[in-house]
Amino acid sequence: MNRVRLIIFNAAIGPLDYKVPDGMSVEYGSVVVAPLGPRQIIGIVWEEDRLPGESVAESKLRNIIEVLPVPPLKGDLRRLIEWTADYYCASLVAVARMVIASGGALRGPTKMTEYRLTGTEPERMTPQRAVALDALQNEQATIRELAELASVSDGVLRGLVNQGALEPVEVDIDRPYPRAKADHDQPELSADQEKVADRFVEAVKAREFVPFLLDGVTGSGKTEVYFEPVAAALRDNRQVLVLLPEIALTEAFLRRFEDRFGAAPIVWHSSLKSTERRRAWRAIASGHAQVVVGARSALFLPYANLGLIVVDEAHEISFKQDDGVRYNARDVAVMRARFEKFPIILASATPALESLQMAESGIYERNELPSRFGGATMPSIATINLTENPPERGRWIAPELVEALKDRLEKGEQSLLFLNRRGYAPLTLCRNCGFRFQCNNCSAWLVEHRFSRRLACHHCGHEEEPPETCPECGEPECLVACGPGVERIADEVAEILPEARIAVATSDTLNTPEKAADFVAQAEAKAIDVIVGTQLVTKGFHFPELTLVGVIDADLGLEGGDLRAAERTYQQVAQVAGRAGRGSKPGEVFIQTRHPTEPVIAALEAGDRDAFYTAETEARRSAGAPPFGRWAAIIVSSEDEAEAKEAARAIGGTRPNIQDVMILGPAPAPMALLRGRYRYRLLINARRSAQVQDIIRNWLGTLDFPRGVRVSIDVDPYSFV
Incomplete structure (x- = not known):
């Protein structure tokens, strides 16, 4: 190629054409540096016929400066970028940025300097130096990263370097990771588990696209089952991606993975240091990374040879991004598997209604694990009607649940109280x-x-x-x-059971992988009697001595007009109930509610998941809601309230009149002021056959807005605030 078209990392400018200088070799997907005015920018070589734009005369083209030393983005990944941008009404550049998630990784192999404590006390101790020395035990990172960890300035740490309390260490950033071994410690599987695992392994070996729904009750051993196709991919020298919904789940998962495969997987999430991010990105792009465990952003990394994706807790709403590119990682993961032709496993004890409908229609292959592993039984579930059996005045835990807590403490067993309010x-x-x-x-x-x-x-x-x-x-x-919030419930437990050891588990208290790992270790060592937590504790944790779960306010999730409120409430309560009785001892669950006859509460008490999903399916069908209809939202915001209101009115005033499409609003968003910006929303409800994205693009494409106005589009929204 002697000329190329680039998508460039500047959202305000569309694709640009450049000349390829003599002697330079480029191909589609190459990551390059190109001039833009007096600056240099990063771009990706793209097929010219797939990008809009008029061809520029060759005499006017400027030369590409260099091709960066990373593998070109594969054609299948470029198609995924295009599909994601098209489906979620986002710019191609915004999606491509998620692939090039580490700017430092784009340069070749290199070494860098990190710093660590020497154990030497500085000659002059200041309060800030003392804080830094205390915070940086067992840490090694750049000066800037250490300063962030210790919440001090760079200057404080440079002073410690001069005093000999911190020493420089040269690090080879691209050093290889320990290798996982497929047959390191193979588990004994039950007959049900083995049957499902064998089907997954078969699909991995065949290198065929099959979207699996792994529908197993809590405690059925879903992780052990999907580890078998992971092992099959390792034997075939293929890469694996496991998506988890919460960073707090990562440490417990890493330990289970290392026990099974003899080495930890590569981790990818937003809390990685820049050196860790660079090392991981290059290992993934080169194919040296075997298994990656990460949050939703790990989905867009440029895997060299991906052979399997597992989405664990696939029902979780945290897989939906609520700003920037508003994509759902679960759905985009299915599309990546389809483009690259390998199997994907969506694992959950409470699958999303959309996933169940896809299985019902034969698009997903459903594999079930109907019973718990090792003879453990599902817990008994009872409701406590708070209108008839209220807590004591000034308290939030009903007498029946109080007695159950006391009973478990006397027996030396653990209890969990759930309230989704930090x-x-x-x-x-x-x-x-x-x-x-x-x-x-x-x-x-x-x-x-x-x-x-x-x-x-x-x-x-x-x-x-x-x-x-x-x-x-x-x-x-x-x-x-x-x-009440969880801290208030913890105080109440401390009053009721003064001798109990209590842990509060929320995103505030378990905000790093290390804190999450310490919490898990304490719970497993029986150093905690009562856990009080938010939705963070509803999934992923396995504590054999935990035999009692109390849901403080099951009605909380049904408030606020969320269109998926019933489904979300069912999933959260069913998941937290599933923490009880996972070992040899039976479990018991109490659900506190003021509305025990509410269909979702009645279904939970009866343990009748199918009845709930059937009723919810019919309600969605009659309302034209997903998966039978489509939703999209248009969110208008500005720091000037009048400006936001006027822009929203302009959008509403030019709404298209299309059969099978209903447009509601504009109206102030439920969260009308967010981060200093006034917000208005329009909600689109359409039949499945409607081309919602094209309708929105054609509609908004005719309008101009003041510079202070932002208009964002949320296709398949999960949040309605």
Whole structure:
């Protein structure tokens, strides 16, 4: 090729043509450096006939500067980028950026300098130096990364280097990872497990696209089953990707993986240091990485020879990205497997309704594990009607559940209390004047966190210290916490069971893989009697001594108008109930509710999943909701409320009138102010046959908006705030 068309990493500029200088070799997918004005930018060589744009005369073309030393992006990956951009109404550049997720990895093999503690005390100790020395035990990273870990400035650490307390270490960034062995420790599988595993292995060996739904009850050994096709891929020198919904699940999974395969997999998530990210990216692109375990962003990495994807807890809504490119990793993973022709396994005890419908229609192949492994039985489930058996005044745990907690503590068994609400209380107000603490940037109440003595917004991250007096009336000692969060439930347990050892498990307390691993180790060592947690504890954890689960407020998820509220509530409660009785001892679950006859609550108590899904399916069918209809949202936002409102009205005023398509709004979003931006929403409901993406593109393509207005599109939305 003597000329090429590039997609360049500048979202404001479309594809550009460049000349290939003599002696330079490029191919489709090559990652290159090209000039743009006085700057140099990164671009990817793309097929000219797949990108819009007029051909420029060769005499006007500028030369590509260099081809970067990384493998070209394969054709199948380029098709996935195009499909994702088209389906989710995103720019090609925004999707391609997720593939080139480590700028440092684009240069060749290199060494770099990291720093670690020497054990030497600095001659002059300052408070900040003391903080750094305490925080950086067993850490090795660049100065900037260490400064972030210790929450000090770079200058503090450079002072420690000068004092001999930190020493430089030269690191080979691209050093190889330990190799996993397919036959390191093969488990004994039950007959049901072996049958399913054999089918998965068969598909891996055949190198054929088969979307599997692994539908197994909690504790049925789904992980051990899908480890068998992982082993088959390793024997065939193919790469494997395992997607997990939460970083907190990673450490427990890594240990299980290492026990089975003799070496840890490669990890990919947002908390990686830049050197770790660079090393992992290059190993993946070169094919040296065998198994990658990661969050949703791991899906777009440029695997050299991918042969299997596993999406664990495939029902989880955290696989849906809520900003930037608003993609669903579960669905895009299926498309990647289809483009590259290998099997994919969607594993869940409570599959998404869409996945079950795909299995019902024969598009997915459903494989079931109907019973728990090793003879363990499913827990008994009972509801506690809070209108008839309320907790004591000022408390949130009903007497029946209190007695069960005391019984488990006496027996030396563990209990888990679930409430999907972080912090101490969702609302703090003044009992004198009624003032409520609200976020300055969002239309949300500030949540009290007593462990860290702060009022926090869970939407934008704003924090402030609780004041001594009411900001409105100046009255001292008048602030009242309203409603329970997990911290308040933990305090109540401490009052009821003063001798109990209590752990609070939320994204605030288990915010690093190390903290999550320490929590798991303590629970397995029986150093915890009662776990109080949010949705973080509903999945992935296996504690054999945990025999009691209490759901503090099962009605919480049914509030707020979420169109998937019933399904999500069923999944969360069923998953947390599944933590009980996973060992030899039977489990018991109590669900506290004010609406015991609500279909989702009744189905949970009866243990009748099929009845719930059948009723929910018919409700969705009659409403034209997914999977029988389609949803898309248009979100308009601006820092100027009038500007956002006017832009939303302009969109609403030009709405197309198309049969089988209903457009609702514009209306203020439920979260009308978010991170300092005023928000309006339009919701589109259409039949499956409607070309929703084309309708939206043609509709919005005729409109111009002020620079301060952002218009984003959410296809198949999961969040309606």
